[in-house]
Amino acid sequence: xxxxxxxxxxxxxxxxxxxxxxxxxxxxxxxxxxxxxxxxxxxxxxxxxxxxxxxxxxxxxxxxxxxxxxxxxxxxxxxxxxxxxxxxxxxxxxxxxxxxxxxxxxxxxxxxxxx
Amino acid sequence: xxxxxxxxxxxxxxxxxxxxxxxxxxxxxxxxxxxxxxxxxxxxxxxxxxxxxxxxxxxxxxxxxxxxxxxxxxxxxxxxxxxxxxxxxxxxxxxxxxxxxxxxxxxxxxxx
Numbered sequence: 472x473x474x475x476x477x478x479x480x481x482x483x484x485x486x487x488x489x490x491x492x493x494x495x496x497x498x499x500x501x502x503x504x505x506x507x508x509x510x511x512x513x514x515x516x517x518x519x520x521x522x523x524x525x526x527x528x529x530x531x532x533x534x535x536x537x538x539x540x541x542x543x544x545x546x547x548x549x550x551x552x553x554x555x556x557x558x559x560x561x562x563x564x565x566x567x568x569x570x571x572x573x574x575x576x577x578x579x580x581x582x583x584x585x586x
Numbered sequence: 587x588x589x590x591x592x593x594x595x596x597x598x599x600x601x602x603x604x605x606x607x608x609x610x611x612x613x614x615x616x617x618x619x620x621x622x623x624x625x626x627x628x629x630x631x632x633x634x635x636x637x638x639x640x641x642x643x644x645x646x647x648x649x650x651x652x653x654x655x656x657x658x659x660x661x662x663x664x665x666x667x668x669x670x671x672x673x674x675x676x677x678x679x680x681x682x683x684x685x686x687x688x689x690x691x692x693x694x695x696x697x698x
Contacts, residue, residue, distance in 0.1 A: 506688075511690055
């Protein structure tokens with residue numbers, strides 16, 4: 472298994488540009504989520520999904536959109552990038568609750584800079 | 587929203603020393619998790635705690651779920667160079683809930 476994969480690894484955008492951060496997992500996990508990591512603030516939840524076709528907002532959802540058309544993929548879209556979105560973005564996945572295997576596994580991250 | 591206070595923020599120790607870090611919360615959590623992050627990588631799960639009072643070991647690592655359910659600690663014994671990294675605690679208010687709340691992290695530096 473490749474686990475959780477993210478692309479690209481690095482990205483530089485200009486203010487106002489749009490882009491999509493890709494996330495895929497091959498472990499047949501129902502749950503997927505996006506976090507951003509900023510210095511001194513740990514990881515903060517942006518959006519999450521409990522299964523294909525179902526998404527919900529996390530702690531810091533403004534400026535980001537998500538969709539979940541398949542179990543494997545959970546892309547994160549920035550419609551109009553702002554410097555405040557400069558961060559490292561992590562995707563994570565896990566099995567459903569109650570399975571005893573519901574701890575989250577993280578991808579390697581995407582480092583985004585918005586100029 | 588819920589917040590976790592993790593301390594210390596950074597540690598500078600000699601190889602072979604023991605390490606202790608902790609997390610506290612104003613809210614109750616039903617699951618406590620400890621992750622380690624290496625430079626340029628995503629967090630990797632070290633230990634998961636599911637029951638108040640639970641003490642769990644993973645090699646040289648030991649973690650405990652506080653009996654009040656508002657705190658947890660992680661100990662590393664006999665530190666080695668590969669222990670360098672950032673350690674994060676995380677809490678889940680509901681067992682298996684998707685929403686993880688993370689501490690700010692403890693950056694561990696080891697002098698050989």
